[in-house]
Amino acid sequence: MHDCCIVGGGVIGLSIAWELARRGRTVSVVSCDALRHGASWAAAGIFPAQPQDTLTKLRGTPIERLTQYSDRLHRQWAESLLEETGINNGFHRCGSLAIAITEETNSDILTSVEKWKRLQVKHEPISLKDLRQLEPALNSGFMADHLRSAYYLPNETQVRPPRHLKALREACLRRGVEIVDDVRVQNFTFDSGRIVTMNIEGRNVARCSMHAAQFCIAAGAWSEDLLQKLNLNVPTRPWRGQILLHKTDPGLLRHIINIGSGLDYIIPRDDGHLLVGSTIEDVGFDVSTTPLSLDRLSTIAGELFPDLMSRQPKDFWAGLRPGSPDGLPTIGPVPAVDNAWLATGHYRSGFHLSTGTAHLIADSMCGISTELQMDFFSAERAGLAESTSLVS
Numbered sequence: 001m002h003d004c005c006i007v008g009g010g011v012i013g014l015s016i017a018w019e020l021a022r023r024g025r026t027v028s029v030v031s032c033d034a035l036r037h038g039a040s041w042a043a044a045g046i047f048p049a050q051p052q053d054t055l056t057k058l059r060g061t062p063i064e065r066l067t068q069y070s071d072r073l074h075r076q077w078a079e080s081l082l083e084e085t086g087i088n089n090g091f092h093r094c095g096s097l098a099i100a101i102t103e104e105t106n107s108d109i110l111t112s113v114e115k116w117k118r119l120q121v122k123h124e125p126i127s128l129k130d131l132r133q134l135e136p137a138l139n140s141g142f143m144a145d146h147l148r149s150a151y152y153l154p155n156e157t158q159v160r161p162p163r164h165l166k167a168l169r170e171a172c173l174r175r176g177v178e179i180v181d182d183v184r185v186q187n188f189t190f191d192s193g194r195i196v197t198m199n200i201e202g203r204n205v206a207r208c209s210m211h212a213a214q215f216c217i218a219a220g221a222w223s224e225d226l227l228q229k230l231n232l233n234v235p236t237r238p239w240r241g242q243i244l245l246h247k248t249d250p251g252l253l254r255h256i257i258n259i260g261s262g263l264d265y266i267i268p269r270d271d272g273h274l275l276v277g278s279t280i281e282d283v284g285f286d287v288s289t290t291p292l293s294l295d296r297l298s299t300i301a302g303e304l305f306p307d308l309m310s311r312q313p314k315d316f317w318a319g320l321r322p323g324s325p326d327g328l329p330t331i332g333p334v335p336a337v338d339n340a341w342l343a344t345g346h347y348r349s350g351f352h353l354s355t356g357t358a359h360l361i362a363d364s365m366c367g368i369s370t371e372l373q374m375d376f377f378s379a380e381r382a383g384l385a386e387s388t389s390l391v392s
């Protein structure tokens with residue numbers, strides 16, 4: 001019997017497990033499939049630029065404060081993960097260029113500029129000439145014909161999700177966390193308002209139940225069914241995102257390129273890999289890629305980088321983001337069950353928010369008052385369960 005059992009081995013579940021293990025708790029993590037099927041492995045790993053000053057207090061709405069809080073923790077986490085496991089998660093403040101090449105993306109950028117000003121995020125408008133200097137490989141002709149505006153944001157950051165997950169798993173194992181893969185949690189048995197047993201099913205497991213003093217559901221897009229078994233209605237819907245991977249010469253591109261507000265983007269890795277993303281599709285639990293979406297991503301890449309026009313992508317994949325009705329994650333205790341918590345619905349920001357989420361949940365599970373107010377993310381917040389339309 002462990003102190004804590006986490007359902008879900010994506011970035012949210014593993015981050016919570018590591019944070020609890022670092023606080024001396026014994027922890028198990030159960031996960032129903034290999035890492036590649038969840039949202040986390042598929043993610044791009046962009047952390048949007050945040051206010052630079054680490055000494056001043058957090059600014060803006062509760063979700064903006066959680067984002068800044070998480071962002072500040074990421075550097076420390078990258079260092080600790082490297083120290084504990086020898087794995088470099090690719091944390092790199094590479095900066096980004098936000099470019100508008102249509103009227104629509106120009107108006108998206110103007111909205112972003114308002115937000116950057118309000119939160120004091122470092123940004124500066126740049127000319128076509130500056131853009132060419134910063135990124136000589138960008139298609140000059142296309143830019144000259146289509147560029148409406150461009151901004152440089154020095155604090156945008158990236159990590160490499162598969163490496164971060166590998167590091168987290170390794171760090172968890174080294175701290176004695178038991179990770180049980182290929183096991184599906186079916187339901188729970190209760191006594192006096194507490195979970196006593198979690199019933200599991202899996203081909204390679206001898207046991208059919210697990211016990212712990214505390215439980216946390218971090219099952220991404222699959223959380224809704226499990227939470228209903230805890231008498232809680234928290235709608236989570238999968239939103240598919242597809243990504244295309246090219247291999248180029250290292251250094252071809254140095255900054256993340258965000259088109260408009262960043263729904264479409266190109267991310268350069270230091271070894272020359274370029275990720276082109278992404279789509280937002282409401283297609284249920286279907287993780288297949290589609291020729292139509294991959295063609296669209298190829299066109300985006302080819303327009304900006306003529307070199308990529310003639311190349312076949314090295315790989316492509318899809319993942320399912322966990323959406324919520326109001327676009328916010330749900331983080332906190334499960335109201336009707338004394339020893340259960342949940343962390344889900346992180347949608348497009350789960351990687352970025354994973355550190356802050358892990359701190360909040362671990363504090364709450366350890367009975368410590370949390371650094372940020374959690375009520376705003378609670379399962380009982382106004383309208384969450386009643387809302388019928390899920391964010392797109």
Ligand SMILES: Cc1cc2nc3c(=O)[nH]c(=O)nc-3n(C[C@H](O)[C@H](O)[C@H](O)COP(=O)(O)OP(=O)(O)OC[C@H]3O[C@@H](n4cnc5c(N)ncnc54)[C@H](O)[C@@H]3O)c2cc1C
Nearest residue numbers: 010032038039040044045046185220241319349350351352
């Ligand atoms: C294409 C794409 C690009 C993205 N880019 C970014 C980005 O740049 N920055 C960013 O911050 N975020 C990004 N995201 C979003 C981010 O990936 C997600 O918000 C985050 O990974 C969610 O993590 P999770 O742990 O909640 O879910 P998941 O990674 O999906 O993990 C859920 C886990 O729960 C397990 N599970 C489910 N049901 C059960 C059950 N019954 N029993 C046992 N285990 C169960 C699954 O096996 C899985 O391990 C992107 C997502 C996609 C798809």
